[in-house]
Amino acid sequence: MNPSQRLDRTFAALADPTRRAILARLSLGAAPVTELAGPFAMSQPAVSKHLKVLERAGLISRGRDRQRRPCRLEAKPLGDASGWLEGYRRFWEGNFQRLDALLDQMKTLKKRERTKRGKHR
């Protein structure tokens, strides 16, 4: 699977509050499915489906403890996603948006200029 597809799956996995909550819980340590399901008002199969999404995204891995399948956080894909976002850091820290906005404003002014001229056509 190529890096773009990996980003697809990572971001898609993160685009759900249940899955983000599961990751938050796993950041405190590995946990079996039942414990992960506890806080949610949904069936166990629903949680298992969310876990499969997280697993396919590489965000969790599963072990074996008797009849339990403990889940553990695997954060590398989070690191990759964070790396991707870093490429845009200057846009929310700097004033690149204002530059664009300025250009837009200039165009708008030009347009109004034209409109004025148009009025006494």
Add this chain to the structure above:
Amino acid sequence: MNPSQRLDRTFAALADPTRRAILARLSLGAAPVTELAGPFAMSQPAVSKHLKVLERAGLISRGRDRQRRPCRLEAKPLGDASGWLEGYRRFWEGNFQRLDALLDQMKTLKKRERTKRGKHR
């Protein structure tokens, strides 16, 4: 809309290569729809739909330039998403995963211990 829903939309918007490519293009400056659609093997309405997703996520805004609707990058939601990911930074930089793995390993050893005892039952 609450912050969790905003994260939902931001991550969902980022979970598509076309939309990430559009953001990459917009990082070079504002652009009208036709120019954004150019590189893609898909219809103009398809691109407009992607733009609507990005707009609903607050990742772009649109201006007016005659009959064009130039799109401009709005990176604040990217900053919020990055901030969320930062909470997990130590997990891909540190050795927290190894700690979990160690606990799993200890459990596995205990289980094997039991199995051995079980053999001469």
Add this chain to the structure above:
DNA sequence: TGGTTATAAAACCGATTGGTAATGAATCCT
């Protein structure tokens, strides 16, 4: 052995997604 617990898997459902083609509307150009 038989019952309970933990989890996965299957079948199903409605809503959403990502695409299409066709149409409409605003603005430009002549």
Add this chain to the structure above:
DNA sequence: AGGATTCATTACCAATCGGTTTTATAACCA
């Protein structure tokens, strides 16, 4: 006035998603 350009909207379709209930599998416990 009339045609071309830019873009949005609508209607439609197949695929995916997030949930359900039901059933199956595996390991524990008595």
